[in-house]
Structures are given as structure tokens and as C-alpha cells.
Amino acid sequence: MSMAEAIIVTIVIASTPLLLAALGELVAERSGVLNLGVEGMMIMGAVTGFIASYETGQPIFGILASLAAGMLTASLFAFVTLVLVANQVASGLALTLLGIGFSALIGESYASKPGVRLAQIHIPGLSDIPFVGPILFGQDPLVYVTVALTVGVSWFLFRTRGGLVLRAVGDNHVSAHALGYGVVRVRFLAVLFGGACAGLAGAYLSLVSTSQWLDNMTAGRGWIALALVVFATWLPWRLAVGALLFGAVGILQFHAQALGVRVPAQFLSALPYLITIVVLVLISGNRMLMRSNTPAMLGQSFVPDR
Amino acid sequence: MLKRLMIAGAALGVALTMGVAEAQEKFKVGFVAIGPKNDGGWTQAHWTGVEALQKELGDKIEVTFLESVPEGPDAERAIEGLVQAGNKLIFTTSFGYMEPTLKVAAKYPDVMFEHATGFKTAPNVTTYNARFYEGRYIIGQIAAKMSKTGTAGYIVSFPIPEVIMGINSFMLGAQSVNPDFKLKIIWINTWMDPAKEGDAAKALFDQGVDIITQHTDSTEPLKIAQERGLLGFGQSHDMIDAAPKAQLTSIIDNWGPYYIARTKAAMDGTWKSQASWDGLAEGTVQMAPYTNMPDDVAAAAKEMEEKIRTGAFHPFTGPIYKQDGTEVVPAGQVMDDGSLLTMDYYVKGVDGTPGTN
Amino acid sequence: MRIELIRRPERSAAMAWLSPVIAVVLTLVAGAIIFAANGIDPLQGLYVYFLEPLTLPFTLYELVVKAIPIIIIAVGLALCYLSNVWNIGAEGQLTVGAITGSLLPILFPDFQNVLTLPIMLLMGILGGALYAAIPAVLKSRFGTNEILTSLMLVYVAAYLLDWLVRGPLRDPQGFGFPGSRPFTDFQVMPILFPGSRVHLGLVFALVVVVGAWFILHRTITGFAITTLGQAPRAGAFAGFSRRRMTMLVFLISGGLAGLAGIAEVAGPVGKLEVVISPGYGFTAIIVAFLGRLNPAAIVVAGLVLALSFIGSERAQIVLGMSSQTGRVFQGMLLFFVLACDTFILYRLRFVRTPHAPLARSAE
Numbered sequence A: 001m002s003m004a005e006a007i008i009v010t011i012v013i014a015s016t017p018l019l020l021a022a023l024g025e026l027v028a029e030r031s032g033v034l035n036l037g038v039e040g041m042m043i044m045g046a047v048t049g050f051i052a053s054y055e056t057g058q059p060i061f062g063i064l065a066s067l068a069a070g071m072l073t074a075s076l077f078a079f080v081t082l083v084l085v086a087n088q089v090a091s092g093l094a095l096t097l098l099g100i101g102f103s104a105l106i107g108e109s110y111a112s113k114p115g116v117r118l119a120q121i122h123i124p125g126l127s128d129i130p131f132v133g134p135i136l137f138g139q140d141p142l143v144y145v146t147v148a149l150t151v152g153v154s155w156f157l158f159r160t161r162g163g164l165v166l167r168a169v170g171d172n173h174v175s176a177h178a179l180g181y182g183v184v185r186v187r188f189l190a191v192l193f194g195g196a197c198a199g200l201a202g203a204y205l206s207l208v209s210t211s212q213w214l215d216n217m218t219a220g221r222g223w224i225a226l227a228l229v230v231f232a233t234w235l236p237w238r239l240a241v242g243a244l245l246f247g248a249v250g251i252l253q254f255h256a257q258a259l260g261v262r263v264p265a266q267f268l269s270a271l272p273y274l275i276t277i278v279v280l281v282l283i284s285g286n287r288m289l290m291r292s293n294t295p296a297m298l299g300q301s302f303v304p305d306r
Numbered sequence B: 001m002l003k004r005l006m007i008a009g010a011a012l013g014v015a016l017t018m019g020v021a022e023a024q025e026k027f028k029v030g031f032v033a034i035g036p037k038n039d040g041g042w043t044q045a046h047w048t049g050v051e052a053l054q055k056e057l058g059d060k061i062e063v064t065f066l067e068s069v070p071e072g073p074d075a076e077r078a079i080e081g082l083v084q085a086g087n088k089l090i091f092t093t094s095f096g097y098m099e100p101t102l103k104v105a106a107k108y109p110d111v112m113f114e115h116a117t118g119f120k121t122a123p124n125v126t127t128y129n130a131r132f133y134e135g136r137y138i139i140g141q142i143a144a145k146m147s148k149t150g151t152a153g154y155i156v157s158f159p160i161p162e163v164i165m166g167i168n169s170f171m172l173g174a175q176s177v178n179p180d181f182k183l184k185i186i187w188i189n190t191w192m193d194p195a196k197e198g199d200a201a202k203a204l205f206d207q208g209v210d211i212i213t214q215h216t217d218s219t220e221p222l223k224i225a226q227e228r229g230l231l232g233f234g235q236s237h238d239m240i241d242a243a244p245k246a247q248l249t250s251i252i253d254n255w256g257p258y259y260i261a262r263t264k265a266a267m268d269g270t271w272k273s274q275a276s277w278d279g280l281a282e283g284t285v286q287m288a289p290y291t292n293m294p295d296d297v298a299a300a301a302k303e304m305e306e307k308i309r310t311g312a313f314h315p316f317t318g319p320i321y322k323q324d325g326t327e328v329v330p331a332g333q334v335m336d337d338g339s340l341l342t343m344d345y346y347v348k349g350v351d352g353t354p355g356t357n
Numbered sequence C: 001m002r003i004e005l006i007r008r009p010e011r012s013a014a015m016a017w018l019s020p021v022i023a024v025v026l027t028l029v030a031g032a033i034i035f036a037a038n039g040i041d042p043l044q045g046l047y048v049y050f051l052e053p054l055t056l057p058f059t060l061y062e063l064v065v066k067a068i069p070i071i072i073i074a075v076g077l078a079l080c081y082l083s084n085v086w087n088i089g090a091e092g093q094l095t096v097g098a099i100t101g102s103l104l105p106i107l108f109p110d111f112q113n114v115l116t117l118p119i120m121l122l123m124g125i126l127g128g129a130l131y132a133a134i135p136a137v138l139k140s141r142f143g144t145n146e147i148l149t150s151l152m153l154v155y156v157a158a159y160l161l162d163w164l165v166r167g168p169l170r171d172p173q174g175f176g177f178p179g180s181r182p183f184t185d186f187q188v189m190p191i192l193f194p195g196s197r198v199h200l201g202l203v204f205a206l207v208v209v210v211g212a213w214f215i216l217h218r219t220i221t222g223f224a225i226t227t228l229g230q231a232p233r234a235g236a237f238a239g240f241s242r243r244r245m246t247m248l249v250f251l252i253s254g255g256l257a258g259l260a261g262i263a264e265v266a267g268p269v270g271k272l273e274v275v276i277s278p279g280y281g282f283t284a285i286i287v288a289f290l291g292r293l294n295p296a297a298i299v300v301a302g303l304v305l306a307l308s309f310i311g312s313e314r315a316q317i318v319l320g321m322s323s324q325t326g327r328v329f330q331g332m333l334l335f336f337v338l339a340c341d342t343f344i345l346y347r348l349r350f351v352r353t354p355h356a357p358l359a360r361s362a363e
Helices: A003-030 A038-056 A059-083 A088-106 A132-137 A141-159 A161-171 A173-178 A183-209 A221-231 A236-258 A265-285 A287-293 B010-017 B042-060 B073-084 B095-107 B132-146 B161-177 B194-206 B220-227 B256-268 B295-310 B337-341 C013-037 C042-054 C057-082 C090-107 C116-142 C146-166 C201-218 C220-230 C232-237 C242-269 C280-290 C295-319 C325-345
Strands: A302-305 B027-032 B061-066 B089-092 B112-116 B125-130 B151-156 B182-187 B211-215 B231-236 B247-253 B275-278 B285-287 B327-329 C002-007 C346-351 C358-361
Touching: A003 A038, A003 A132, A003 A141, A003 A161, A003 A183, A003 A221, A003 A236, A003 B194, A038 A059, A038 A088, A038 A183, A038 A221, A059 A088, A059 A183, A059 C325, A088 C280, A088 C325, A141 A161, A141 A183, A141 A236, A161 A173, A161 A183, A173 A183, A173 A302, A183 A221, A183 A302, A183 B194, A221 A236, A221 A265, A221 C146, A236 A265, A236 B182, A236 B194, A265 C116, A265 C146, A302 C002, B027 B042, B027 B073, B027 B256, B042 B061, B042 B231, B042 B247, B042 B256, B061 B073, B061 C295, B073 B089, B073 B095, B073 C057, B073 C242, B073 C295, B089 B095, B089 B256, B095 B112, B095 B125, B125 B256, B132 B161, B132 B211, B132 B231, B132 B247, B132 B285, B132 B295, B151 B161, B151 B194, B161 B182, B161 B211, B161 B337, B182 B194, B194 B211, B194 B220, B211 B220, B220 B231, C013 C042, C013 C325, C042 C057, C042 C295, C057 C090, C057 C201, C057 C220, C057 C242, C057 C280, C057 C295, C090 C116, C090 C146, C090 C242, C090 C280, C116 C146, C116 C242, C201 C220, C201 C242, C201 C295, C220 C232, C220 C242, C232 C242, C242 C280, C280 C295, C280 C325, C295 C325, C325 C346
Parallel strands: B027 B061, B027 B089, B089 B112, B112 B125, B125 B275, B151 B182, B151 B211, B211 B231, B231 B247
Antiparallel strands: A302 C358, B247 B285, C002 C346
């Protein structure tokens, strides 16, 4: 592999968990729910994914466990915010606290144990094609799952009736309800999907990016995923671009350092956050861009009246 | 499901409610740690030392190990809480606990305190640290002999003297073998973030480095080295399980002997405030078995280890030059501890600037 | 069968009182289960965690020390949330307030007189307020989501502090270690009770609480805050400017976070360091909600949260519980409170068949 190829491969690995978690959050937000608990769901996915794969020796069980854990955690949030109409911002923060604390409790005896890394696939012939081979045909399976999910979410949101309903619920829950759609049910499912994606993103961190479990190992990546959704103006394909960009900033700053480029390390580390703010301002400055995509009901509770 | 290693029981709980237990027979030793005791790095090394202490003194002592205590205002309460719980000897194991330790110590002159990696002592506050740079000189030599590209990668956390000293010692060791040896350094601004450490390791390897070392805590860089069929060095403890084919050796933090000696001293009344900086000679710094290298390289490493242990050689022996060529230590002389502990510059041959300064 | 929420004709006064009690009881029950799962006698666990800290003078004082910054910040955030403005970046504003407030003692260490501390505090408030003005301006000028910008700025502030205390503001006598020179004499917060760490910040916290109550209930600004928060259109009709309100509550909450920051640095911490807060800015968000955005209730909520921190430390010392148990308790408590609060405005109804839809928004 050439250096450019190698860099692209590492950028993809760094971007995948961000994209996964952000995809789930995008769907939830499109239905009008702002779930700030991404970090909490992600870390629960990371710990359960690691434990299941460590105990069985099979990463696939880890992946399944992380999906279940993400959905379970999300359902707690969904119940409190959708059924009991509690404040979404506060509930999301509670979910993050709970996730970080609870994951540390159940993962205590697994911390820093050597785990199994999910292997990269190798398609004889294809994976060996110069340059494009390793990038297109030599990634780990979850990368392809993520790509498929990105396409799938985009197709679902804009090409199916279900997607139309989901967006309608997110844009105006009163009208959607009047039309006979189950607002709470649609949102509940959207939040569960978000949980599954976040759980999987967590498992990616403990099974692919690394092969270990450590307290608080998501280290703020859930928050970056949240930022990404806005960065992408709630459009899946922009999400993919944004995630690659974020991943690239992280990786390329290391390369810059190794090449001896003099930039304060703290400034480099703060850069992704500054970029997000700038992009947030840019996209919100463009009124057309925002109005067409922002779910109007984002963060608002809905109670069907009789 | 959860292992409960720390010693505490119902009896103690009740005793505490009646005011701090007066009639204890066991000598109480407290520890305050920055991370969880199974972090696989710095805190785990201290915890291993505590386990050795418990094994040695068994029933005579009672240990409380407070983990994940953030530096800052909470640390002072945690330390004072240990005093209130009747601990007579308290080890605070992170640099950031320096001021809180001193504050609490001033309030309780009868309690003995030991602060790791700090530089301020008091009548009842000792500082302790280990000369990890001794090990780094050895691995620098190994790296220079084992690297085919003549370039090593170094993943680092924060530009404090301890870390800069390590980089310089590694480079001086490498230069003693290959004067043109090159070092690529990546600052990641954290002691522990396995994914980030792994990314940094990949970036270094992608840029043609074939050996890495680290001053961060996780096993991830070594695992990446193993997956790429390249080499690296462990940190804090023997990481051979994580990377049996990649680890050349590891600089092991071995706090056990120190903790045993100091606790015994505190128990028999011979404890005195001091500033202790032990190394290979005292066994506080140990080298993991030299693996994955030719016999002659291993033999040379052992020989150097022995020379440092006996005091026949000091890694910071002149002539030592700063990057710009100014001489800091003349030929034949040895850098004093004070200069080592405040080191904020790279030696000649290391590119870039330390961190942000 | 389906669960339906039925809006009560008016707020249930009984539930308003019962809700936090039920939430605490549920948290205790869940806590007992967690203790039991860890092989600890649940009663003893709960005692050590929640009651014992209230019986020792040392922990009582520490409870107050811990609650001071949380309460000061939470009151400011309550004003934001009441007006439907979502500042969740108080941690960053705290950090910047600590930095700006520390500039005087670090750059002019010999400036030692009665004015030193007041100037430090003022600069801290100013710094926090200005940092909070960034998301406020972006929100009112471009409509940028303030939740995300204020949150991103937390990380930026943390790196700024990190850079400063390792570089430009580092103690020249500090042997190269990170951290500013320690503050002394007129640069530190006076201690109110000798032998403890309870400092002047307690007075600030009380003033802030009373002041916020006064603003909310006795001034037109307070009326504008609640009106814009609950019924934005009515507020607009009444002539209240949404933009000006966003700016105002951001400046107030940022200033208070800045005050908490400099009070911590000049108080319990004693100098500008890499880590100056264990996440007070985020804890305060929880406290604001636990206190239902009511200044007086925030005092109680702040003490409860402080108790959960101190209790988890006690549980670690006495029972050997994991250090992360505190977070679990805090998360659970918040969840239970949020869930129980629903029943102040609604009651549950179990129905067999769905009714004909006729919808309205809850907000």
C-alpha cells in the first residue's frame, strides 16, 4: 500500500463510528427527536460489544449485543421523552451520564483485557488492485454495513412512504397526527434505530478501531456525531462527507506532526470543534438550506389530545 | 460479575459511623489514583504495587485505594477523606495532586504523605518518582539497532519535563548507535485514548517508521505494530500478552518495593520526609525480557542495563547539545537531577518543538 | 391496551410535591438493587452513600463547597431554559471565566490589596459572559443552533486552558510543570468557617439565588423570560424581543458560570490548572432541571447532587464501590425526576381502543 492509500484507509476507520452514530441520530432528529444521549448509547454499545465478543470469541456476537444494548438504552430515553413527554435535552444528558457510569460498572473486570479485532475482509483479486483495491475491497465488514446504511437511510427518507411519514412527523406533528399517523410510534422507532446505530458505533470502537474496552473510551465521539448531523443539514450523503472530513482532520493532524509541521497540539485538537462551529454558522446563514431540511419540530414534545 | 478487590467491610462502616475508628490494630494505608485501577497503564502499575504491598504485609495493614479521583478541588477532599477514615500513610499517585496533598498535610501533621512525581516536600510529605529515562536510553539503543529505516516513532501525551526527558534519553541512546537516527513525534494531548493512540501509531507507520515507542498508556500502538509486522516497546508494564511478536521490551513501573519499604518505615517509626528518585538500581524501574531481537542486541541491552544499574553509566552524560547546538553538559560530566526535572528543550537531532512551548 | 396521557385541568399541587419524593424513593430502590448486585448490604450501602455524609462535620462542609459552583451556574441556566434558550456550554464559560479572572494574579502577582479579589471576580464574570455571547450572537444573527455551538465551545475552552497553563501562563518557578503560580493573600477567596474549605462563594450563591428569584417574580424582565419561554408568540405580541432575550440570558448565565469558575480557582483550587472543574457546568444542567428551574428548589437540588458526589466518594472509601456509581445515581435520579414531573401536568389513562385523533402540541 502506498502512503496515500494507507492514509485513506485509516481515515475511513476513524470516520466510520462517527458516521454510524450520526446516521442514527439523523433519523431520530428527522422524526423531531433531539437525543443528546448518543455518547451514552455509544459507550453502552462499546462495553457490551466487547464483553460479548470477549466471552464468545466471536465478534459477531459482540455486534449483536451492541445493537441490543443501544436499542435498550434508547428505549429508556424514548419512554421518558415520548410517552411521558419529559424534556429531551435533560433526558439526553441523563442518558449520557447513565451510560458512562453503567458501562464502567459492568465493564470493570474487562477493562484493558486483550480482545479480538474484527478482521478486514480480503477478496482475492479485487483487494489487490492497485490503489482502489485496499480502499474499496479491503475494509472491515462494518465499513460496508455503514455505506449500505447511508444509502439505505437516504433511500428510506426520500424514496419511501415510511420516510415521508417520518419526515412529516418531524416537520409538523400536529398535522401528521391529524392525518392519522402514530406520531409517538414513529418517533419511538426512529429513536430505537438511533440507539442501534449508536450501539454499533460503540462496538466499532471496541472491536475495530481498537480491540479493548476502557472506561469512557468513546471520549466525546458521541458529541461529535451530534454536531455532524447539523453540519450535514440532516442529509445522509452530506453526513458521509462530514464524517470523512472529521476523521481526516484527526488523522491528518497526526501526519502533519510526524512531518514536523509546527502547530500547537492543543490548537489541532480543538480544530474539529472550531470547524463545526464555522460550518454551523455557514449553513445556518444560508436560510434556504436550513429551512428546507431542518425538522421543524426538533426537540418538541407531542401529546395527542382527545 | 464485579470483582471487589478493595478491602472494606461492614465492621468498618459501623466503626466510621461512631466517629473515626479509634482502636484499630491494623495500620491503614490509603492511595489516591487518577484512573481506574485496571486502566492497563499508570494507575494499574500503582495498583500492582499495592497488591505486592498487601501480599508482603497481609493482615498487618488495611489498604484503601481510591480510583478515578479527578485532579483539582475534589482531590483535596478525597485525601482528607482518607485521613478522616484513619489512614496514617497516604500515597497520592498523580502530579496534579501536589497542592491538595500539601494542603491536607499541613492540616494533619501526624499523618504521613507520599506524592508521586511532584517536586514539593514538607516535614510530613515525601515525593517519589522513578528514573524511567534510564529505560528509555536502553530502548533507544535497541531501536537504532533494530530499525531498518533509521527512524522511530514516538507517541506522547503532554510536554512536561518527564516526557521531554524521556524523548531526549531515547534519542541519546539511539544516537550512540546511529548518529543520524531520526525521530517522528506525535503529541496526542491525552494519557489514554486507545483509538487515538492507534491512529497515531498508524500515521507513524504510514510515514515509514518501523519501530514505535510511547509515553501514553494503552496497548493499542503495540497491537497495531504487531498487526503490521513491525516493532515497538511497552509502557508501564509488560505488554507482551497484547503483542507477543512486536514487543521488544517494556519499561516496567515497579512500585511494589517502594511501597513496601515506605509502609514498613511508617509502621516502625523510621519514616522521614525525602525526595526519592529511584531507578533500575532500586528495582523501581525494570526492563521486561528482551524479545523479538537478535541475541547480540539483547546482550548489549542487558549490558547497558547493568551499567546503568551499577552507576557505571548515566544516560545524560556529556557532551549534550540543545537543538541549536548550545552545549548543556560538557564532555565527561553528568547532568544533575535538577536540570533533568526541569527539562523543557529537545537535544540536538530531535526535530520540532516540545508540544506547544 | 394503550397508555394515554391526559392533561390535567390544572397543575397538580400534590404531584408537584410528591414527584421529587417519588423520584428519590425510586432512585434509592434502584440503588439498593445495584448495591445488592455488587454484593453489598443494600441498607448499609444506602446509609454510607446518602446519610453518613450528613452526619460528619467534614463531609457537611464539603457538601457546601461542592454545591456552591453548581448552584451558581444552575440558577443562570434556569433563566436560560425558562426563556427556552439552550445554553449547555456552561462548562466552557466557567473555564474562560477562570482564565480571565486569573490574568490579574498571574500577570501582576504583586498587585496585592483589597481591590485584587473584586477585580478578579469581575473579570471572571466578564470573561464568562463574553464567551457565552458567542453562541448568543450566532443564534440571534444567523439562527445557529445554540445547543451545538455552546457545547463545541466547551471543548475549545478546555484546549485553550490547557495551552495557557502549559505555555504562556505557566508558573516560571514551577519546574516546567503545567499550572500557574499559586494565588496568595488578597488573591484568594476568604474562608467563612475556619478549618473548612467553605469560602465566600457561599454568599455569592445565596445572593444569586435571591436575585434570580427577585428578577423572575418581581421584574418585567422576569415576566418577559417566562412569557417568551412558554408562549413565544404571546411574548412577541407583548413587545418582548426574542433576540435581546437570548443575548440577555446567555450573558447572565455565562457571567454566573464565569463567577463560579474564578471562585473555584481563587478558592478550593488555588491556582489556574489543567483541570479546574470536574464538570460543574454539566452537573448544573441536571441541577437546573432537578430544581425545576426554580431558584429556591435549585439550592436543594444542588445539595442533593453534591451529596451524590460526596456519597460516591464515601462509598468508595468505606465499601469499595466503583468510582462510577455516582454517575449512575445521578443519571437515574434525573430520569426519575423527569418522568415523575410528567404527572404534575398529566395523568395516565389506560385505554383499550384508540380515540379519534385530534391533536395538539405539548409546548
